[in-house]
Amino acid sequence: MRSILPVLTVIAAICGIWYLAAVRMNATWVYDQAAREGREVMLVDLVAETLTQERPVLPAPHQVVKGLWDGVAGQKITSKRSLVYHGWVTLSATLLGFAMGSVAGILLAVGIVYNRAMDLSVMPWAIASQTIPILAIAPMIIVVLNSLGVTGILPKAIISAYLSFFPVVVGMVKGLRSPDAMQLDLLRTYSATGAQTFGKLRLPSSMPYLFASLKVGVAASLVGTIVGELPTGAVAGLGSRLLSGSYYGQTVQIWAALFAAAAVAAGLVGLIGWIERATLKRMGMVR
């Protein structure tokens, strides 16, 4: 709790720099306008005008907050201009994809731990896949699935599934292998079956690793969904708000969508963190 004051200080500093930058970056437009109308700009006018522009180069924090508020509370949630509507479109695809990706990842990790051929065949590729920008194939997947007649939530969910898949595989394999030889030997002296060793030792001890990789995976899932919303021509979702904002120079809309995406990401990671704490507490593993 003692870090609240420093964090608030840093956030306040960021806001201060942000305001200064907004004044500086939007000033050119104000000066141009003033020169056209043939009037002088005083410093007070400059600050006032740079912070209230319709399409500023850098919107001031209060404009972004207003954009967010308009988007969240100022519209009916079924409206195409509501951030809740677009956020839900993105969130639902992310959740579906994340669920598919992590279940598949956990299953593959179990296979890898119990089958040596699978371990040697698949594991190097799973690790190598972390170093390549697989996000680049997202637009292609969307278009190919569209041409196959698969539309709606599923193509985006597939992208977010494969983005969360590999981190979960790698983390879960690490977790299932985390019991040391001593613990495994102990279960052998109890003549525990394979299923018992799995259920009573390997699975419980993998939980911290699993949750760590789930957090990485859910953040990757969200990025995947947002990028997956770009190529379909900006129909719905936070990604499409970003794209249409950049087409029409609506900077406030871009920043509002960005902060909405950040809020969704923070909410998802926070939710998993909460489940993690509750689970580990139940298991008596709180660090």
Next chain:
Amino acid sequence: MIGLAVQGALILAGFVLDLRLGLVLMLWFGAWTLNAGLAETQSGLARRIVPVIFGLAVLALWEMSVKMWAISPVILPAPSAIWAQITGSLPTLGADFVQTFVKGALSGYLLGCGAAVLTAVLIDRSPFLQRGLLPVGNFVAALPIVGIAPIMVMWFGFDWQSKAAVVVVMVFFPVLVNMVAGLKATDSMQRDLMATYSASYWQTLRKLRLPAAMPFLFNGLKIATTLALIGAIVAEFFGSPIVGMGFRITAEIGRLGLPMIWAEIAVAAVAGSAFYGLVALIEKRVTFWHPSQRH
């Protein structure tokens, strides 16, 4: 895993249903049995060739399936077609690589990582700033930062500068968080030793704490390699000059030129792995003393 008899029965059933399905199953189970046998031998050689055999088997299955079921190249091009595309359009791929990787990703990576290391060293003397910046940094590192791409494109124009700016922001926070953790990695005994030598703050930093921070720093640098490439490619989806990997991918989607997209993805995969490998190699040289590097 699956007994040989079951595998045989499945292959047979495949042949009865569809000749092509039988062939595919035969190749798959053949390669699998070979790998299972090799994995039993526990030799170091098996460790090397089993993943290669698996990769080759997947490629062969891909090629066979595309050829035998006559899958349209608009949906999934065969590996041979992708390879032909790569060898046939080397100049284009090279220009895209230079634009996206060298100009966009690499310059942004160097700037972002440099700035992060400097920031970490600067805030090192202020625990107050560290306590404030670290939670914020951790929070930002989990956010979908690629979303700032349209803003950067507006500010810095369509060329590589905007891509580098996205990359700078993307790599900054993971490296910062790791570097700050690394600067805390020395224990009090080591710092006391430096104090008994009457070493100054900067001497302690240079001779003890910076070297001790290297394993942590390289952890962040390795994470950042992938982020840099992702940032550079995705930023091009929001607007770019008529060259670059991300531009080529979006442009070829419009023309349904799938082999070219796969070719770009192959280049991106090789570039990403090589970049990671290079950083890992430098890590090996720099942190040769660390237990994880000794064998």
